[in-house]
Amino acid sequence: MLERIGARRLLLIAALAVAVLVGTVAATNLAPNTVYYLTPSEAKARNIPSKQIVRLGGQVKVGTLKVAFGSPGTASFSLVITDGVEDVLVIADGALPGLLREGAGAVVEGAFLPDGTFHADQVIAKHDEVYTAPTAGATPAHRTSFP
């Protein structure tokens, strides 16, 4: 009977079975195991030690984005990342992303300092999935300029 079905068709069935298996393993295991960034609450729950490189993600708390210019050519800025429950003060130096705004998302990469503030080597602004046209006649409130 196996010969009548054909070796190639058996291979097809086997390949489909493997595909389903791989898909199921991926679907159940990828979600809890892939960590791109931790929210402030997750970072606090895991007790991340200082000096360990980690990424935090959350919202830039309104009223906390401060850009200060140091000696000529350098800029440092600070902001508070929040997930609505926990806040983390982030201090960064380096390029300020064009889309970084208060109330919008951001992902920062760096390490905690012993006093609980976060020193970020890289700050990435996050954009949500909504695209809106500006209201008639008005220019958009924020423009990104190409660096």
Place this chain on the structure above:
Amino acid sequence: MTETTIPRGNTLPRIRPWLGIAAAASFVVASVMALFWAPTDAVQGNVYRILYVHVPLAWLAYLAFVVVFLASVGWLWTKNPLFDAIAVSSAEIGVLFTGLFLVAGSIWAKPTWGVWWTWEPRLVTTAIMFVMYVGYLLLRGLSTDFSRRATRAAVFGIIAVIDVPIVHLSVLWANSLHQLPTVLRAGGAPALDSSMLLTLMVSLFAYTLIYAYFISARVSLERARQRRLWTQI
């Protein structure tokens, strides 16, 4: 061993020039709409317009890899060489489109996110998808025996398609930097203005015609190659 006769078709070569003209014309219309007619985004300004290239290419790459899957099943089930021709053609176009939309996404990412690339879930799974289908094309170079090559590639094409839904769902499964789906999502209308959605749909139509034209030409080329090289398939 498989059957020897590969019939010549002649409907497709006659409509292909018209398909090409339609693809080129709709591409021009879509590009004009994307660059000039669609409104600027209230937050991002004009840089968001690359959406009209990035998103259709991504959706068509998904489609191309699903076509590879279906053609692979077809080859294994029926041993008809046409299915192998369709599989390799669609894989090539899928790899091309994937490379293009990765570059387009990167161009968008630098002024908005602030980085050209980062290893976040959507980008990682897409990079894996790209590398896997490049591997599919390389795998085909391993054997000059037609049916062995086709069978090997078909098995790979069936397993590799699993990454396509993983790429789409990756932003929903883990904390990610890439935004959540704007159009292909459960619950809620597409989250963009109607004129933007119209431009996106016109762009999708144009790129679909481009895909159709490319695959038609490539399958025809592959069939000619099959006739020339494997007269004793």
